[in-house]
Amino acid sequence: MPQPNDNRDTAFQSETTALQANRRNFLKCGAWAGAGLIWTVAGGIPRSTGLGFAASALADTGSFSFVQISDSHIGFNKAPNPDAPGTYKEAVGKVRALASQPAFMIHTGDVSHLSKRDEFDTAAEIIKDARLDVHYVPGEHDVIGDDGKAFFEQFSKTPNGWYSFDQGGVHFIALVNVLGFKAGGYGHLGDEQLKWLEADVKSLAASTPIVVFTHIPLWMIYADWGWGTDDAAQALGYLKRFGSVTVLNGHIHQIIQKVEGSVSFHTANSTAFPQPAPGTAPSPGPLKVEASRLKSMLGITDVNLVAVNQPLVITDATLNA
Amino acid sequence: MYRSEKTVSGKVVTMAATAAGLLFMLHPAYADTPDRPGIEVPATESPATPPIQSAALTNHVDIDNFDFSPMTLTVTVGTQVTWTNHDDIPHTVVSADTPPAFKSSALDTDDSFSVTFSKPGTYSYFCSVHPKMVGTIVVKAN
Numbered sequence: 001m002p003q004p005n006d007n008r009d010t011a012f013q014s015e016t017t018a019l020q021a022n023r024r025n026f027l028k029c030g031a032w033a034g035a036g037l038i039w040t041v042a043g044g045i046p047r048s049t050g051l052g053f054a055a056s057a058l059a060d061t062g063s064f065s066f067v068q069i070s071d072s073h074i075g076f077n078k079a080p081n082p083d084a085p086g087t088y089k090e091a092v093g094k095v096r097a098l099a100s101q102p103a104f105m106i107h108t109g110d111v112s113h114l115s116k117r118d119e120f121d122t123a124a125e126i127i128k129d130a131r132l133d134v135h136y137v138p139g140e141h142d143v144i145g146d147d148g149k150a151f152f153e154q155f156s157k158t159p160n161g162w163y164s165f166d167q168g169g170v171h172f173i174a175l176v177n178v179l180g181f182k183a184g185g186y187g188h189l190g191d192e193q194l195k196w197l198e199a200d201v202k203s204l205a206a207s208t209p210i211v212v213f214t215h216i217p218l219w220m221i222y223a224d225w226g227w228g229t230d231d232a233a234q235a236l237g238y239l240k241r242f243g244s245v246t247v248l249n250g251h252i253h254q255i256i257q258k259v260e261g262s263v264s265f266h267t268a269n270s271t272a273f274p275q276p277a278p279g280t281a282p283s284p285g286p287l288k289v290e291a292s293r294l295k296s297m298l299g300i301t302d303v304n305l306v307a308v309n310q311p312l313v314i315t316d317a318t319l320n321a
Numbered sequence: 322m323y324r325s326e327k328t329v330s331g332k333v334v335t336m337a338a339t340a341a342g343l344l345f346m347l348h349p350a351y352a353d354t355p356d357r358p359g360i361e362v363p364a365t366e367s368p369a370t371p372p373i374q375s376a377a378l379t380n381h382v383d384i385d386n387f388d389f390s391p392m393t394l395t396v397t398v399g400t401q402v403t404w405t406n407h408d409d410i411p412h413t414v415v416s417a418d419t420p421p422a423f424k425s426s427a428l429d430t431d432d433s434f435s436v437t438f439s440k441p442g443t444y445s446y447f448c449s450v451h452p453k454m455v456g457t458i459v460v461k462a463n
Contacts, residue, residue, distance in 0.1 A: 078409040078430065079409070113411065114411055114427045114429060115427065140449075140450045140451075141411070141450065144411070144413065144426070144427040144449070144450060145426050145427060181447075181449055181452040182417075182447075182452060183417040183445060183446070183447035183452060183455050184447065184452060184453060184455050185452045185453075186452070186453075224453070225387075225453065226451060226452060226453035282386045283386035283387035283388070283408070284387060285386065285387065285408055285409060285410050286409060286410070
């Protein structure tokens with residue numbers, strides 16, 4: 001185990017105060033940032049450690065890990081990234097290079113920029129190089145004009161896009177929250193999907209680790225920019241009794257984490273372009289960073305399950321790391 | 322600097338909202354309109370209410386920084402309203418009515434979308450990709 005130091009992140013501290021004492025499982029989150037720091041959250045106390053942690057965490061990994069990739073936006077070709085397919089390829093290369101090969105990947109949406117068939121095809125072709133199964137959910141950029149019909153045909157296991165599966169003792173739930181938007185509103189799951197979710201988890205033991213993945217964050221990160229899901233509370237209500245729930249989202253093209261009770265929330269970097277921190281720009285449009293900085297703001301997320309009922313270790317790797 | 326790198330040319334889709342229903346008219350002839358097109362698509366679907374010259378200056382809605390500007394636009398019956406997306410992220414223009422009275426496809430950078438309003442009323446709309454973006458067209462009788 002790494003030796004923690006006292007270099008604490010105040011943002012994390014404020015976000016983790018809700019951690020309950022009886023929480024069964026601790027989550028460790030590592031942000032493998034360009035600066036070479038890893039943030040870990042263990043027992044609700046975040047600490048930074050050196051990069052050595054990443055190596056040991058990966059080496060200690062048990063039989064099972066998976067990778068989250070997000071917001072590839074194939075079709076985007078403007079500042080700061082004229083080559084979204086190129087950085088997507090680099091991200092896939094990053095997956096191939098992982099010391100411990102993941103069991104599969106999840107893509108948390110915005111595969112394409114404009115929901116175009118050729119964008120979907122390009123994305124599908126690039127990710128083949130990872131030689132892994134990919135479980136998809138759509139982003140709002142994937143469902144423009146046809147309510148996701150083309151996306152679901154190509155990438156989903158079910159016609160309406162939501163599904164669940166079990167692997168290594170973990171129950172994975174893929175949710176769709178980019179359809180049925182209302183004017184002035186937010187991400188939306190809808191009654192039909194919520195009903196399905198309630199039934200899906202009903203017979204599971206409370207000790208089953210749950211991983212939920214969906215595009216728009218399931219907590220209100222920033223209302224002014226619509227960075228939240230209006231009926232997320234109902235979904236999370238069905239998951240309350242579980243000892244370990246990890247929620248993985250995309251959409252906001254930056255890493256933000258929060259722990260609330262037994263639920264850990266984590267958003268991933270994009271592989272295409274970064275977006276500004278909440279409220280720090282006139283709009284959530286692409287952050288036009290210098291070319292030299294771009295790859296420190298793009299990346300993938302590696303999630304390791306050491307063993308059932310042990311911590312999930314989440315490691316974000318940027319493309320320049 | 323960035324603006325000069327634009328490669329996507331404007332596309333114009335015109336829709337006429339008539340009492341009888343909705344008519345989509347694709348205008349491929351406008352596929353190469355310049356960056357800020359001063360589009361004058363004749364409102365041929367409503368001959369009884371020809372376009373009003375005085376409205377010509379105010380029948381554009383610009384999409385900038387994830388906002389419709391002006392957020393509320395008042396026009397007279399028969400006016401064609403054109404939205405143009407100046408952001409480098411795609412947006413849409415979708416009526417908030419159920420079912421939508423008008424609906425654009427994805428508008429990439431510099432793409433435009435037009436609707437001719439032939440009935441008085443208040444038309445609320447939003448961007449179906451970024452639903453926090455909302456706007457209103459108020460159509461007044463002549």
